[in-house]
Amino acid sequence: MNAPGQPPDAGSFEDIRASVRALCQAFPGEYWRGLDAERAYPAAFVKALTEAGFLAALIPEDYGGSGLPLAAAAAILEEIHASGCNGAACHAQMYTMGTILRHGSDAQKARYLPDIARGALRLQAFGVTEPTSGTDTLSLRTTAVRQGDRYVVNGQKIWTSRIEHSDLMLLLARTAPRDKAKKRTEGLSVFIVDLREGASHGISIRPIKTMMNHATTEVFFDDLSVPAENLIGAEGQGFRYILAGMNAERILIAAECIGDAKWFIDKASSYAKERVLFDRPIGQNQGVQFPIARAYAQMRAAELMVARAAALYDAGENCGAEANMAKLLAADASWAAADMCVQTHGGFGFAEEFDVERKFRENRLYQVAPISTNLVLSYLAEHVLGLPRSY
C-alpha cells in the first residue's frame, strides 16, 4: 500500500503484484470463510497460484522456474495477504526447495526441481519441530539409521503442516547420537521423504485442530525406509543446511505479516469512513484515527526492514540480523494492526462475515511460528549485541 498520490516503492515488482492481486480477486472473503468453517485446505487457490507460476518464483530458470530474487517472492506473499488471502497453505514450497537447490546433488535437483516448478510435485511439508524438543532443535530425537542403501527412520514430529497436501517432505533427523557428534550442531541430517511411496508404510499422520484453519499435523515414523540417495548433502550437516534456509523463511513470513497489516489498515480505514455514529463517521474522531495512523507508521517502518533483509539476501550478504528483525517488527506491526482493526469495528470485529476475526486468528501465529519472538530477541541479544549466551 502506498499512501495516496505516492508512486510505488522502488524495486517493488509492481507487475507481479498486480498479477497476484488479480488472481486473488477470484478468492474473496466468502471462499476463505467457507474453508475456515470446514477446516478445509484451499486446494483451488493453491492450484491457481501453481498454474500461474508464482510458487516456482525462486526456482532457477534452468530448472523451469522463474529465477526471481527473494524480494519478488516476498512481494507475491505480501500481496496474497494484503488481498485477504492466506499464503500459509503453500508458502513453504518457496523456501523448502532452497535446501535442495543449495545443498542437493545435481541428480536430486534434476529429479525434483523441474517437477516442482511445473506443479507436478508438491514440496510443501517440512518436518523439524518435535513435541519434546520444540524450539531446542538440537535436542530432537527422531533417528535415521543407515542400513545398507537405506535409512530407517523412527520417531515423531509435531506441527508438520501441509503434509496431507504434499508429495514430498524435507525431514530433519538424527543420524549420530548427540554425545557422539563431533560438534553440538552436527549429527543431524536432512532427507527428502517421498510421501507417495511412504504414506502406507512407516508414516502415520494425525491432524491437529488449531484456532485457525491451518493444515497442521502430528507425524509418527515407525521403521520408515528412506533410500540413501535421498540424503541431502553430507550426513551430519543437516542443521547447518536448515539454518541456511531460515533467513529466507523469516523474510518471506515477514512479508506476509506486512500484507496482513496492510489488509487490516485498509479494512479499518474503510470502515471508519463508512460507519456513522453521532451524525459523523467514526473515523472523524481522533480517538479512532490515531490507532489507524499509528498502525500505518509501524507497518511502513517494518516494511523497510523486510526490504533491507531481502536486498541483503539477494546480494548474497549475511542477513541474519536483518531477517530476524524483519520477522520481529513485521509480526509486531501486523498484530498491532489486527488488534486496532478489531477495535475499530467494535462488535462487528467479532462477526465472521467481516473476515476481521478470521484474519486476527490467522495473524496471531506469527508471534510464535516459524520462530517465536523470544528466540529472535535472544538472537539479537547474543549475536548482534554480544550479550552472554542464555541457553
Ligand SMILES: Cc1cc2nc3c(=O)[nH]c(=O)nc-3n(C[C@H](O)[C@H](O)[C@H](O)COP(=O)(O)OP(=O)(O)OC[C@H]3O[C@@H](n4cnc5c(N)ncnc54)[C@H](O)[C@@H]3O)c2cc1C
Ligand atoms: C500452526 C503451526 C504450524 C507450524 N508448522 C510447522 C511446520 O510445518 N514444520 C515445523 O517443523 N514446525 C512447525 N511449527 C512449529 C513452530 O516452528 C514452533 O511452534 C515454534 O518454533 C515454537 O516451538 P514450540 O511450539 O515447541 O514452543 P516451545 O519451544 O515449547 O516454546 C514455548 C515458549 O517458550 C519460549 N521459550 C523457549 N525457550 C526459550 C528461551 N531459551 N528463552 C526465552 N523463551 C523461550 C518460546 O519463545 C515460546 O514462547 C508450526 C507451529 C504451529 C503452531
